[in-house]
Amino acid sequence: MGKILQLLLRNGGFVTFVLVEVFCFIIIVQFNERQNAIFTHTTGLFAGRVLERRQEFSDYIGLKERIDSLNGVNARLQTDLANARIVKFPLRDTFVVVLFDSLNSTDSVRRHVMRPLYEYYTATVIGNSISSANNWLMINRGSNDHIAPNMAVVTNNGIVGIVRHVDDHFAMVMSVLHRQTKISAALSRFHAFGSLIWEGGDPSLMTLKYIPKHFEVKPGDEVVTSGFSQMFPREIRVGTVEGDAVQDPENPYFLVMKVRLSQDMSTVGDVYVVKNLFQPEQDSLQVKVRNEQ
C-alpha cells in the first residue's frame, strides 16, 4: 500500500486523478440505476454499430458470390423468358409450336399462357438449423411483405421448405429436413411421381418413396418437384438419385430411393418464397372432394 502511494506521489496528481476517476466511473455504473441504464443503452448502441459495420464488411466480402448467384438467376430467367416466347400446344393428334409474339391478344392460347400461376418474393435466411430431428429456418420477410403460411421456399439450386408461421416482418420456414415434410416429387426422366420425405440423419439426403416398381431408376437420375403439391411449382430441382432404388419393404409394388439434395441446406442464403395464386381455389375444390368421400 505504501509503495503504491509513493508511486502515485512521484507521478503527480494527474495519475491519481485518472485512477480515481476510473474507479468512480465503475462505481457510478454499478450503484446508480439511471447511469447504469444510460451506460447499458450506449454500449448497446455502440455494439450494434460495430456489428452493423462487421456485417457490411462481410457483405462486401461476399459480394462476388452474390453476383455469381444473381448471374445464375438472371441466366435462368432469360432462358425461361426465351422459352416462354415459344408456345407448344396440342392440336388433334400432334403439337403445334408457335412464337408467342405472333399470337394476337384475343387468342385463347395467349390468354392461357398469359395467366400467371405463381408469384416469387425474394427473402434472406437469417436463422437456420440442420442438426435437429425437426429443423426450421427464419427468413427476413413476413406478412407485411405478402408472405403467408403454406408458401413454398426455393433457391436457384433447389427446394428449401414451406412457410409455416408468419409475423409482421419475419417468417418461420419448416425445412425440408423436418420429419413432417412430405413433398410431391417426380423423376424427371419418367415424370413418375412419389413422396419426398426426410428420415433424419444425413442433412444432404432425403428419401423418395412410392415410385412404381416398373420404372428402371438409375443412380444420378434427376428428381424435380411434380407440381402436384399446390405449393411448389413444377420442375423445381430437388436433387439426384443416390445409389440404387430398392423395393419398398412396406409396400412391395413401389420403389424407395435416396435423393442427394441439389441445395446444400447448410449454406442457404438468398431464397424465393413462392405464392400459388390459385391455391384458395384449389383448396376449396379439394374440400368438396373430401366432403363427398
Place this chain on the structure above:
Amino acid sequence: MNNKLFPNLWRFIGLTAVQVLLLKQLTLSLGAYFNILLYPLFILLLPIQLATPYVVLLGFATGLTVDFFYGSIGVHASAGAFAGFFRFLLFTAFAPKGGYSGKEPIFSPEHMGWSLFLQVSAWFFLSYLFWYFSVDNFTIVYFGTVTLKTLAAWVLSMVFVWLYTAMFNPKN
C-alpha cells in the same frame, strides 16, 4: 501537525453536515435547477502545500461521504476528485508573483485577499459544478440542461461561499 489537522477536520465535518442536513433539503424544496453545493469549499481550503494526489484522494473521500447521503454513489466522489486536481491547476495559474512563500497555509481571503480568493473560488466552483452535473446526467444529450443547471447552481453556491468565508474567516 494538529494546527493543520483540526481546522480542516472541523471544516470537513461542518461543511458536510451543512450540505447534507440543510442545503440538500433546501435544494429539494427549490427544484432541480436550484442546487447549492458548498462542501467543495473544504477541498479548496485544504493546505496549499498539500501534495495534489492527497488532495485528489481527500476530494474523492469527501464526495463519497456526501454521496452516501445523496444516494448517488460515485457522482460527488468523481466531482470531488476532479476538484482536487483542478485546484492544483488554478493555484498554479493564480500563483502570486514569485510563487507561494509558504506563509499562507490555505487559499483564504485572510491570506490571499478577497479579490483573488473570489476569482479562484469562482473558477473552482464553476468547473466543479459542470463536472458534477455532467457525471450526474451521464450523457451529452442533456448538454444544454447541464449548462443551465451549472450556471444556476454556481450563482447560488457562490453566495453561500461568500457568506461562509465572511462569517468564519478561515485562517488555517
